[in-house]
Amino acid sequence: MNPDTLINILVATIAAGTPLVYAALGELIVEKSGVLNLGVEGMMLVGAISGFITMAKTGSLLLAVSCGMLAGALMSLAFAVLTLTLMANQVASGLALTIFGTGLSAFMGIDYTSVALGGVSKVDIPVLSHIPILGRLVFSYDILVYFSLVLLVCVIWFLYKTRAGLILKAIGESPKSGHALGFSVIGIRYLAVLFGGAMAGLGGVYLSVAYTPMWVEGMVAGRGWVALALVVFATWRPARVLVGAYLFGGVTIAQFHIQGFGIEIPSQILSMLPYLATILVLVFISRDKNLIRLNSPASLGITFHPENN
């Protein structure tokens, strides 16, 4: 294997991991507020098709990203109304959101099946992008990849360095105490869920506009579920989400390169690897109660009734 191939694999890995970074960071904030939204897959799909249609009509990446985020947020608003205002069960509502999003996105995309887009051009920084190895490895992505890193920094800063982040985490641990202190638990959870929806939508836009610049029914292909698993995998730590996302992306990419090199591993096993890895990590983490208790929001998935407190 020559260094060039290795760089190509790494570059492809980062690109494959980026939609996961977006969706998982969004879901992390949602879960930190104590809400479990299993509708990530559906929100990503609706975000993907909304962004795709906008890109096909206007050609503006900024508009496509905005529309995709808006669509994701609207989807999550439906979830928020159901679970936060109407107090419906979060697990059932989240699953319903995924099923709904799958159908809605397919319906919206009828006229856009197999339409091709030009894709998103990679950044080209003078000098920097042309440094032999480093240039390709660090300065050769599209703008959305860099934005995902900016987002990561923002999320870390928000959760650990701001008062608002502290309030969000407090509500996720004990909504009762938060309520007693005078914070609007429902209001804050609404904001968190909307943020999660927008980020899932953005992850979807990345897939349909930049990664595979075309729309195909169900193109998110389980990445929403992987993003959900990643949050647990990362024990609710944003930096670990990034590591997990790239790990997952890496295995996805590696399976094709391994085949190309003629290494004799059945390709079915390779296709299975990323999911197997997720399950293994979940099992490994779940065995350690302290690990879960330290990081997992205590009130995750539990409906909060302000009137009863």
Add this chain to the structure above:
Amino acid sequence: MKQNRLLKTVLFISVMAFIVTGFIPLSFAKDKLKVGFVYVSPIGDAGWTYQHDLGRIDLEKNLGDRVSTKFIESVPEGAEAERVIRDLAKSGHDLIFTTSFGYMNPTLKVAKLFPNTTFEHSTGYKQAKNVGTYMCRFYEGRYLTGIVAGKMTKSNQLGYVAAFPIPEVIRGINAFTLGAKSVNPAIQVKVIWVNSWFDPGKEREASEALIDQGVDVLTHHTDSTAPTMTAEEKGVYSIGYHSDMSKYGSNAHLTATTHVWDAYYTKVAQEVLDGAWKSTAVWGGIKDGMIKLAPINKKVPADVVALVEATTKSIADGSFHPFSGPVKKQDGTLVVAAGKQLTDDDLLGMNYYVEGVLGSMPK
């Protein structure tokens, strides 16, 4: 008198009407044929289902008022397919085309319940009294595109994004390899299996991996345009499949193997209309007009185009068979000696790579 004449006229007309209505069903088996199509994916702009839909549109054009067609797209293979096929039969469709391999058993099951309905199943191998099968000799087109690839490659590395290791796909890989080797013995074909018929994300990742490993002509046996788009982006050549995919990569796209169902669908519908249809297993190729190459890119030199055209002719008139001996397996064992050729049965059960394909097949 006048009244009498009126009475006579009325009588005459009613007798005529009786005769005409009585005779039509005798002279024509069917007056107006309702034809149903079941598609496995959305029609889209290119690909397997798109080609079938072109055939459906052509059928409507050719037979005009005598047929009406209906299609149902994105029907998953399995239990859901059975329901859709049954609904079509129940709602009075006389002829139903089921266009994916996985519809085989559902089609046969429903066909038993509707003995007066005609079914045609694409790519299957089980027939019944009212179920015929039809498919294309894709490999003939693969051999021809192999010639183009073998002539156009500089790195002598050809790439193949493949769906599932079944004989149909393996046959295509082998035919492509033989075609390329016939003009350039130094070529090697790298295959990546994506375990999906239609997954643009995976197809793209696999294409990128192949290109990274030195492949400069890429083809695929999957349904999306992602490999062609990736080739265009990375500045290498591509060869499409199912449809002409040149609009997805005007620089990259050299040509494509396309399946043309137009004439076949019209022929079958006409036979059913005439009451002359019989269950058959059709395997048509270039000769039957069911396989055609997409227009060849201007970048391909004239002598290569001429060679492809000559080979097309000799395949069509039967003087040449893409799997003519000597054909050797990967490990060098002889499959068929010089002067002979593989039989259809050999082709239908093909489960080995020929010499020139790299790597081993997933078991």
